[in-house]
Amino acid sequence: MTTHDDTASGARDGAGRGTVNRRSFLAAAGAAATTTALAGCIGGGSDTPTLNVITWEHYARDDVVEAVESAVDVNLEITKSTSSADMFSGWQSGQDEQYDIAVPNNNYVPRFAEAGLVEPAPLDDLDNYPNIYEKFQEFTDGQLSVDGTPYGVPIRFGFYGYGYDSRDVPEHEESWSVLFEGVDGVDLNGKVALYDNHFKAMTAAALHLGYNDAFEGDRITLSESQLEKVKSVLVDQKQSLLSSYIAGDASFVKGIKKGDFHVGHSGRMNLTNMWIDGNDWVEMATPKEGSMSWFEAAVVSKQTDHSDLAWEVIDEYIAPESGATLAREGHAPSVNPQTSEHLSERRNELYGSIDPSRLDGMIPFKAVENEDAWRSVWEEVKTA
Amino acid sequence: MAGADADANGTRTPESGALQRIFGSRRTRLAALLAPSGGLLVALLLAPLSFMVALSFARIGDAYEIIWEPSAANYAALFDGTPFWTTPFFQSLTLSIGVAAATTLVCLVTAFPVAYALARRERGRRIVLFLVLLPFFTMYLVRVYSWYLLFGEGGVLNDLAALLGVGPVGAFDFGIPAIVVGLAHAQFPYMLLTLYAGIDAVDFELVEAARDLGASRVAVFRDVLWPLTLPNVVAGSLFVFVPAFGAFVAPQFLSGSTVLMVGQLIAGRVESYNIASASAAATFVVVLVAVAFGVAVRYARLGASAGGEQ
Numbered sequence: 001m002t003t004h005d006d007t008a009s010g011a012r013d014g015a016g017r018g019t020v021n022r023r024s025f026l027a028a029a030g031a032a033a034t035t036t037a038l039a040g041c042i043g044g045g046s047d048t049p050t051l052n053v054i055t056w057e058h059y060a061r062d063d064v065v066e067a068v069e070s071a072v073d074v075n076l077e078i079t080k081s082t083s084s085a086d087m088f089s090g091w092q093s094g095q096d097e098q099y100d101i102a103v104p105n106n107n108y109v110p111r112f113a114e115a116g117l118v119e120p121a122p123l124d125d126l127d128n129y130p131n132i133y134e135k136f137q138e139f140t141d142g143q144l145s146v147d148g149t150p151y152g153v154p155i156r157f158g159f160y161g162y163g164y165d166s167r168d169v170p171e172h173e174e175s176w177s178v179l180f181e182g183v184d185g186v187d188l189n190g191k192v193a194l195y196d197n198h199f200k201a202m203t204a205a206a207l208h209l210g211y212n213d214a215f216e217g218d219r220i221t222l223s224e225s226q227l228e229k230v231k232s233v234l235v236d237q238k239q240s241l242l243s244s245y246i247a248g249d250a251s252f253v254k255g256i257k258k259g260d261f262h263v264g265h266s267g268r269m270n271l272t273n274m275w276i277d278g279n280d281w282v283e284m285a286t287p288k289e290g291s292m293s294w295f296e297a298a299v300v301s302k303q304t305d306h307s308d309l310a311w312e313v314i315d316e317y318i319a320p321e322s323g324a325t326l327a328r329e330g331h332a333p334s335v336n337p338q339t340s341e342h343l344s345e346r347r348n349e350l351y352g353s354i355d356p357s358r359l360d361g362m363i364p365f366k367a368v369e370n371e372d373a374w375r376s377v378w379e380e381v382k383t384a
Numbered sequence: 385m386a387g388a389d390a391d392a393n394g395t396r397t398p399e400s401g402a403l404q405r406i407f408g409s410r411r412t413r414l415a416a417l418l419a420p421s422g423g424l425l426v427a428l429l430l431a432p433l434s435f436m437v438a439l440s441f442a443r444i445g446d447a448y449e450i451i452w453e454p455s456a457a458n459y460a461a462l463f464d465g466t467p468f469w470t471t472p473f474f475q476s477l478t479l480s481i482g483v484a485a486a487t488t489l490v491c492l493v494t495a496f497p498v499a500y501a502l503a504r505r506e507r508g509r510r511i512v513l514f515l516v517l518l519p520f521f522t523m524y525l526v527r528v529y530s531w532y533l534l535f536g537e538g539g540v541l542n543d544l545a546a547l548l549g550v551g552p553v554g555a556f557d558f559g560i561p562a563i564v565v566g567l568a569h570a571q572f573p574y575m576l577l578t579l580y581a582g583i584d585a586v587d588f589e590l591v592e593a594a595r596d597l598g599a600s601r602v603a604v605f606r607d608v609l610w611p612l613t614l615p616n617v618v619a620g621s622l623f624v625f626v627p628a629f630g631a632f633v634a635p636q637f638l639s640g641s642t643v644l645m646v647g648q649l650i651a652g653r654v655e656s657y658n659i660a661s662a663s664a665a666a667t668f669v670v671v672l673v674a675v676a677f678g679v680a681v682r683y684a685r686l687g688a689s690a691g692g693e694q
Contacts, residue, residue: 085657089448190537190557196641198656243537244558244640259538260558260640375656379472382644383479 049306050075051313054087054095055103056296058330059317067322072312084108091117091301100304101313106295107365109144109152118299119307121150126315128323129153132335135359136295143218143364144297152297154335155317156326159291159362160200163266163274165256166283174285176208178263180237188241193255193264194234196245198378199368200292204265205230205237207289207363215290221369227377234381245382249273256282267294272331272351286361293362295335327352433670440663448657458664472649473665477672480646483563484629490568491575491624492617499579500609503586516573525633528566532637535562558640566634567627574623582616583609618684626673 051074058064060078069076081087084104088111091102096117104112112118123129123140136154144152162179168191172183182188194201206214206222209229214222222230243261246252249270255261257279271284298314300307316322323334324342333339333354343352368374407413441454465471469478498516502509519527534540534556541556555561586609594604610617632647644652646669653662 085655089657092448193640238642242642244642247636247641255536255538258533258536260536371656372658375653375658376472379476379644379649379652382641382648383472383475 048073048075049309050077051100051304051306051310052077052079052098053101053103053313054079054081054090054099055101055298056081056330058326058332059103061329064322064326064329067325068313068316071316071319071322072309074309074313076313088112088115091115096301097303100301100306100310101298102301103155103296103298105365106139106143106152106154106297107367109297109299110146110367112299113146113149113151117302118151119302119304121153121300122311123150123153125311126153126318128315128318128320128336131320131338132318133337133354133356133359135356135362136335139295139364140297143366152299153314153318155296155298155314155323156330156332156334157293157295157362158332159268159286159293160204161266161268161284161286161291162263163252163256163271163282163284164263165281167281168262174287176204176287176289178285178287179204179265180208180233180241182241183263188263190241190243191262192237192241193243193246193252193261194237195265196247198374199365200265201234201245201381202230202374202378203292203363205233207287207292209233210289212290215363215366219367219369222374224373227373231377231381235384238381238384268351269330269332275350276331286358290361290363292365294365324352436663437667439660440667442660444658444660450660458661459668461661462665462668472644473646473668476644476646476649477669479643480629483560483567483631483635483645484625486560486564487567487571487628488575488621488624490564491572492579492621494568495572495576495579495620499576499583502576502580503583504588516576519569520573524570527570528634528637531562531566531569531634535565535638536640558638558642560639560643562638563631563635563643563645566638567631568624570634571624571628575620578616578620578623579613582613586612615684618680622677622680626677629673630669 053059053076055078057080060080065076065078068074079099085108087102087104088108091099091112092115102112102118109118121140121144129137132154136157139154140150140152144150144154161174162176164178169183169186169188172178179192179194182192194204202222203215203220206220206226209226211222211226211230214220214226244251244255246255246264249267252264252266252270253274256264266284268284271282274282298317300310300314304310317326318334318336320336320338321342323336324339327334327339328343328347331351333351337354337356340348340353407416439450440458441456443451443453443455443457445451462473463471465474468474498512502512532539536542536556536558537552539556542552545551545553545556590608590612591604594608595601599607630647631645632651635641635643635645635648641648646665650662650665650669653659653665
């Protein structure tokens with residue numbers, strides 16, 4: 001108490017009006033600046049390099065950052081992003097000098113490589129890479145490679161399907177047709193939600209129409225007549241079953257809880273979050289026609305001064321323990337099945353442990369041939 | 385030294401003389417005063433607008449780079465359809481005009497009586513004005529979200545309707561009526577305050593004179609009040625129409641994204657990095673609004689002067 005009073009009086013000026021005079025202010029500011037500078041010098045004495053990473057929100061969680069920083073001698077500065085397109089356009093405009101690592105979605109890795117922004121991935125030097133699912137090693141050799149050279153390393157993945165309210169919709173054959181034709185014996189008029197995204201909505205419609213061949217190559221290729229048919233299916237669906245187009249995961253959760261729709265296009269991560277929150281009434285369907293899936297793939301900037309360290313960090317993201325931490329934070333499985341050993345039974349049941357046979361039905365996100373035509377069709381659907 | 389000002393010792397220096405020459409005339413003083421705001425306007429409005437117009441004539445390459453090869457292709461693409469009124473841009477444009485017009489009408493019809501009452505009665509005026517301005521202290525997104533919770537199949541309005549035994553009401557679903565309600569709520573204060581300023585300035589002896597001469601209430605409104613407040617009606621309508629026309633947050637939330645107004649269309653093209661096409665659409669909209677603005681202002685002037693002659 002005495003000390004506190006002394007300090008308080010010491011801060012007062014001679015007139016005792018509770019204000020700080022110019023001299024004492026300058027003295028205090030000088031002392032503070034000196035302390036800060038000293039602290040900076042002491043801190044600056046550390047040899048730990050700092051890597052700048054632009055990636056998704058879950059990578060910035062303290063547990064994930066600490067797990068990687070303690071395994072690799074590095075300081076991580078994470079910048080959160082919500083869009084692979086933003087990551088790419090940012091690097092195109094010079095951010096490749098600012099960041100060492102980016103973690104876009106798989107379909108953006110060829111763009112980064114073709115634009116000359118990223119360096120080849122030294123897969124042989126990554127200890128954990130041989131342990132990832134074989135399916136993802138195939139994806140690395142295929143989609144993540146340009147002219148036979150790999151540029152990215154898969155980290156996490158997830159599926160798209162649809163979620164439904166099991167209190168209103170009974171068990172049924174899991175098919176994309178549920179989003180476009182409904183379920184026999186259930187009135188779903190105005191009770192179905194689709195993503196407000198041309199790629200997600202139109203690929204769902206294309207799979208419903210059985211255009212699986214269009215997904216075979218490096219790009220998704222729909223002919224003009226197929227695009228017309230996709231448009232027609234989407235317009236019909238809009239005029240009968242559609243409740244709303246949902247902007248994202250949060251809109252799905254709000255809408256299905258509020259009762260605005262009973263069936264909604266959704267990613268598995270979304271449903272997992274709902275189950276963890278105790279909403280056991282919502283079910284996930286994996287359509288028999290195949291599921292669009294995303295996976296994140298890390299790339300390293302050609303401009304980095306810490307190339308080896310950057311690849312060490314990426315290797316750590318797929319290490320059993322750190323990968324499990326990342327999976328736990330994001331409720332999305334790691335590409336390394338060994339991470340399941342570090343997750344609880346419940347978490348493995350929800351997202352951690354994936355049967356490799358499930359991966360066979362995966363259709364990874366990929367670039368679209370004639371994207372302008374797709375966007376145009378989507379705008380026509382929205383204005384129909 | 386001729387033309388030089390005096391310093392502290394009474395001596396004129398060349399610098400002070402130059403300053404006196406610059407600020408000597410009324411015109412240069414005015415220019416100096418306007419320079420900061422003019423500079424801000426150029427930097428924050430004209431420069432981005434010019435870039436947008438320039439971009440509308442460029443195209444975007446595969447690696448998202450801007451290719452400066454001037455062409456009107458982006459404008460042609462806006463109406464590239466057979467027939468042209470089936471194109472998404474034209475459809476979204478007409479929808480936006482319709483929604484903005486409906487919003488303006490709702491605001492005008494609801495705000496005019498309130499503005500009239502506020503101008504005529506001093507009692508409670510401050511409280512009403514405070515209540516009208518209250519939404520300004522809340523984020524626009526929050527206000528739209530509150531409407532989002534009210535509308536929809538599972539919204540509060542339909543829950544109330546169900547309690548009353550009238551079942552789900554279609555008008556309470558997401559869609560155009562919900563957008564108009566949301567936008568009218570957001571824009572109402574602009575209309576009210578503009579109308580209030582106009583009605584408050586009306587010389588009500590003219591109204592009383594008209595009544596004394598046997599004019600009905602409707603005739604007084606039509607022949608006296610309306611012409612005298614027309615400039616404010618036009619100004620208020622512009623304040624409501626223009627933001628409602630370009631709205632994209634309220635339509636996104638309150639239609640469940642099932643409609644595409646022109647603001648949403650432009651935002652969607654920007655999001656997919658189709659910025660040249662988005663710039664062409666935005667430039668077209670800016671020109672359209674500017675022309676409508678010019679016509680409205682001219683009409684208001686004519687209307688006001690015609691009203692003044694009566």
